[in-house]
Amino acid sequence: MIVIYRVLLCFLTILGASCASGPKSINVSTLEEDQEDDDEGKDSNSKSAAYSGKVSANNKLLTFSITNSPLSSFQVDRRKAAELSNELESDLKRATAKEKRELVALMGLKRLAGADLQVVFNIARKIILNELKIDISRSIPESAMLELALTAIQKRNFSMADHWLGEISGSRNKRVLAAADTARGMIELLSDRLPEALYYWNEALKHFRNFEPARLNIGFFALKYGDFETAKKMLGNMQNDWFALTGVLQAERLANRPKKVDSLCDRVKSKKKTYKPALFSCALNTYQGLGQLDKAKEELSKVAQVDGPPTEVDEKAFIVIGRIEEEKGSKAK
Known part of the structure; x- marks a missing residue:
């Protein structure tokens, strides 16, 4: 939000x-x-x-x-x-x-x-x-x-x-x-x-x-604007709210802390299972941060199945799924 x-x-x-x-x-x-x-x-x-x-x-x-x-x-x-x-x-x-x-x-x-x-x-x-x-x-x-x-x-x-x-x-x-x-x-x-x-x-x-x-x-x-330390400072004490918690999640992604992000994703999902921006960010973290391609593909597929805005996230999810398929194909060779 x-x-x-x-x-x-x-x-x-x-x-x-x-x-x-x-x-x-x-x-x-x-x-x-x-x-x-x-x-x-x-x-x-x-x-x-x-x-x-x-x-x-x-x-x-x-x-x-x-x-x-x-x-x-x-x-x-x-x-x-x-x-x-x-x-x-x-x-x-x-x-x-x-x-x-x-x-x-x-x-x-x-x-x-x-x-x-x-x-x-x-x-x-x-x-x-x-x-x-x-x-x-x-x-x-x-x-x-x-x-x-x-x-x-x-x-x-x-x-x-x-x-x-x-x-x-x-x-x-x-x-x-x-x-x-x-x-x-x-x-x-x-x-x-x-x-x-x-x-x-x-x-x-x-x-x-x-x-x-x-x-x-x-x-x-x-x-x-990329100041993730200030973002965490301002939003960190409001983590009972899923929207503020998503902000902290994004800040941790900018700081390249994939395991911390993964933990925050579980908390966001427990509060708001259908919040597409958070679901997409979590799937990207699974892919780019944790390197778990199959799990990331599954998570991205679920993003597109969620009704509601923002619809542009659906297109991005399919694009990333395509990249994952290409990467898996390259590794198979």
């Missing part, structure tokens, strides 16, 4: 990790609510309880990437997001300040469903009007401003995104600061300024060392 193969790297609440060659990819993460919001909205009868597993579990903001790819472990089901947003929106018709978190979650769901920027902005407007009824000095929550920035990025309105990111630049919440810099990195990436994107993702880690969206982006970015 993001072995950042030409993808929209992951970033905070929105963007995700990039993935294997080609399609623009995505990523998912959660962002803790603003510190100053912690004393509000915790009513046990709040509608949040009904959506805890779908929208804002444990008072965390649902966040995903602006793009989607079946090659990534971080995927957004836009249809499901739309269904949930409609369901939640119905429950929040008379929302008060106590449902602030639910309204921010609704902003996120609308964004994930591809709603227009104005739709998301109108929800933010409802939040601030509710806040002003309590205290005229209150402002819109940082989490809502972040959602507005992410929606603006998704719609390629970078000037508006920059405005909202600037509004949260003085946050005391380290995750918010990391999210903002990761988002800035996405703006740079979408503007074809890769060094600047990398700079902002590294800045994000200065705020929050284990901020996964930034680590995924840097890890797959490094992998794409």
